[in-house]
Amino acid sequence: MRHLATCAALAGLVAPPLAGQSVAGEGAPRFEPVAGPLAEHVYSGGWEHFVGGGVAVLDCDGDALPELFAAGGEAPAALFLNQGGMDFVPGALPDLKGVTGAYPLHLDQDGTLDLYVMRVGPDLALLGDGACGFRDGTAEIGLPTSEQWSTAFTAWWEPGDDRPTLAVGHYVDRSDPEGPFEACDSNTILRPGPNGYTAEVLAPGFCPLSMLAAQDWRGRPTLRISNDRHYYVRGGAEQMWDIAERRFLTEADGWDGPMLWGMGIAARDLTGDGRDEVMLTSMGDQLLQIAGPEGYSAAPYGIGTYATRPFTGGDGRPSTGWHAEFGDVDNDGRDDLFIAKGNVDQMPGMAMQDPNNLLMQGADGSFSEAAGAAGVAGLERSRGAALADLDGDGRRDLVVVNRRAGMELYRNVTPEAGNWLTLALDQRGANPRAVGARIRVAGREQEVTIGGGHAGGSALPLHWGLGEAMEAEVSVTWPDGTVFPPVTLKANRAHRLIRE
Secondary structure, three states: EEEEEEEEOOOOOOOOOOOOOOOOOOOOEEEEEOOOHHOEEEEEOOOHHOOOOOOEEEEOOOOOOOOEEEEOOOOOOEEEOOOOOEEEEEEEOOOOOOOEEEEEEEEOOOOOOOOEEEEOOOOEEEEEEEOEEEEEEEOOOOOOOOOOOOEEEEEEEEOOOOOOEEEEEEEEEOOOOOOOOOOOOOOOOEEEEEEEEEEEEOOOOOEEEEEEEEEEEOOOOEEEEEEEEHHHHHOOOOEEEOOOOEEOOOOHOOOOOOOOOOEEEEEOOOOOOOOOEEEOOEEOOOOEEEOOOOOEEEEEEEHOOOOOOOOOOOOOOOOOEEEEEEEEEOOOOOOEEEEEOOOOOOOOOOOOOOOOOEEEEOOOEEEEEHHHHHHHOOOOEEEEEEEOOOOOOOOEEEEEEEEOOOOOEEOOOOOOOOOEEEEEEEEOOOOOOOOOEEEOOEEEEOOOEEEEEEEEOOOOEEEEEEEEEEEEEEEEEOOOOOEEEEEEEEOOEEEEEOOO
């Protein structure tokens, strides 16, 4: 049985060549900074915390107002409880240090969201109680731990399993006396069983900073791994691992991974063909890969997403991209792109004054810079971030984690924003959020995933901007391939589709 519970056409990616990065002005979205306790939270630490600094977004008490869990590095991690109206107060957590990031998901079978917490050293499973209380449940769920340096994470549900399979990416092997260069650690697949999780080595590892399990251009569930060439130096590349066949893809499959200083992953079907385009952040170019029937190809330079150098601030050296996330911030029916930027620390060849990007998609499929006009062009060393509707008004707000500087919180106050809808999936038993499902709204598809970004992600209803439309046709393909027939949903409402 399936039922709905409700509470109160893209252009192709063929853009003309641009002389430089186009900058939006009049008509750009608007954000206003919000003061509060987030500004006191700093992601800090030495070499082991040059990377990481993620934020997890989840509704941990069921009031439809998302909370924030922020990594602290050498400082304690922090939980911020949402009181409504963009008012956040500190929540209670165990004293957690060495945290690089976290992802919300269901780790046990009690129906409440938990957190997988990545650390420099043993990772943790924080089990939620449904009222924003969290306890260390690492031993309780039988999660193996190690002293490895965790910097990437994703998860998926295998057919028949009652708990998720986890993939953990490990950065440099700190115990290697010949390191850190050419000393990338191996990665780990954690598979659920009757007595807890079993660890499997996934090698070779090339120093990952992001992972995402999602449908690839072939329509198959695949683990994508974005790797940092700064430490693998040579012989490595971006990787894709077929989840069902348990093997890395090669050129014979149509995959020839580029070599990047890979830091973040974002995926979204921008063309409406049901295949996700993929954004890979890096030092220098931010690479957008266009999905086609034969594989991926690099987007044309004129599309406006490469964001190679700072667009303001007077520093002409190359940019460093971290968290990337697609989202329609003005609800015009076209997905936009936020990229967190910031120098690793004091790398002289890279920009120090490196503003974050807010790239707005136009009707022709090209993107233009709007961060300055929107008020979100921060110049700190940004790392993790999230686009999420934090106040329930249908507009996606922004939170940014900074290294050696306070967090930033911005309220989306875009005037005359378009209509919108959100949709959450709910299925009884295993995989309650229906991770792996594909949802199509008004011709644009999104997948329910865990992972991607940089060191943090969200477990929220999926959001679509609708422009002037007052309703939209919605269809769902559940993780097992069952198709929910198209239905028409009204705009400016939060919807939930329940499968029993």
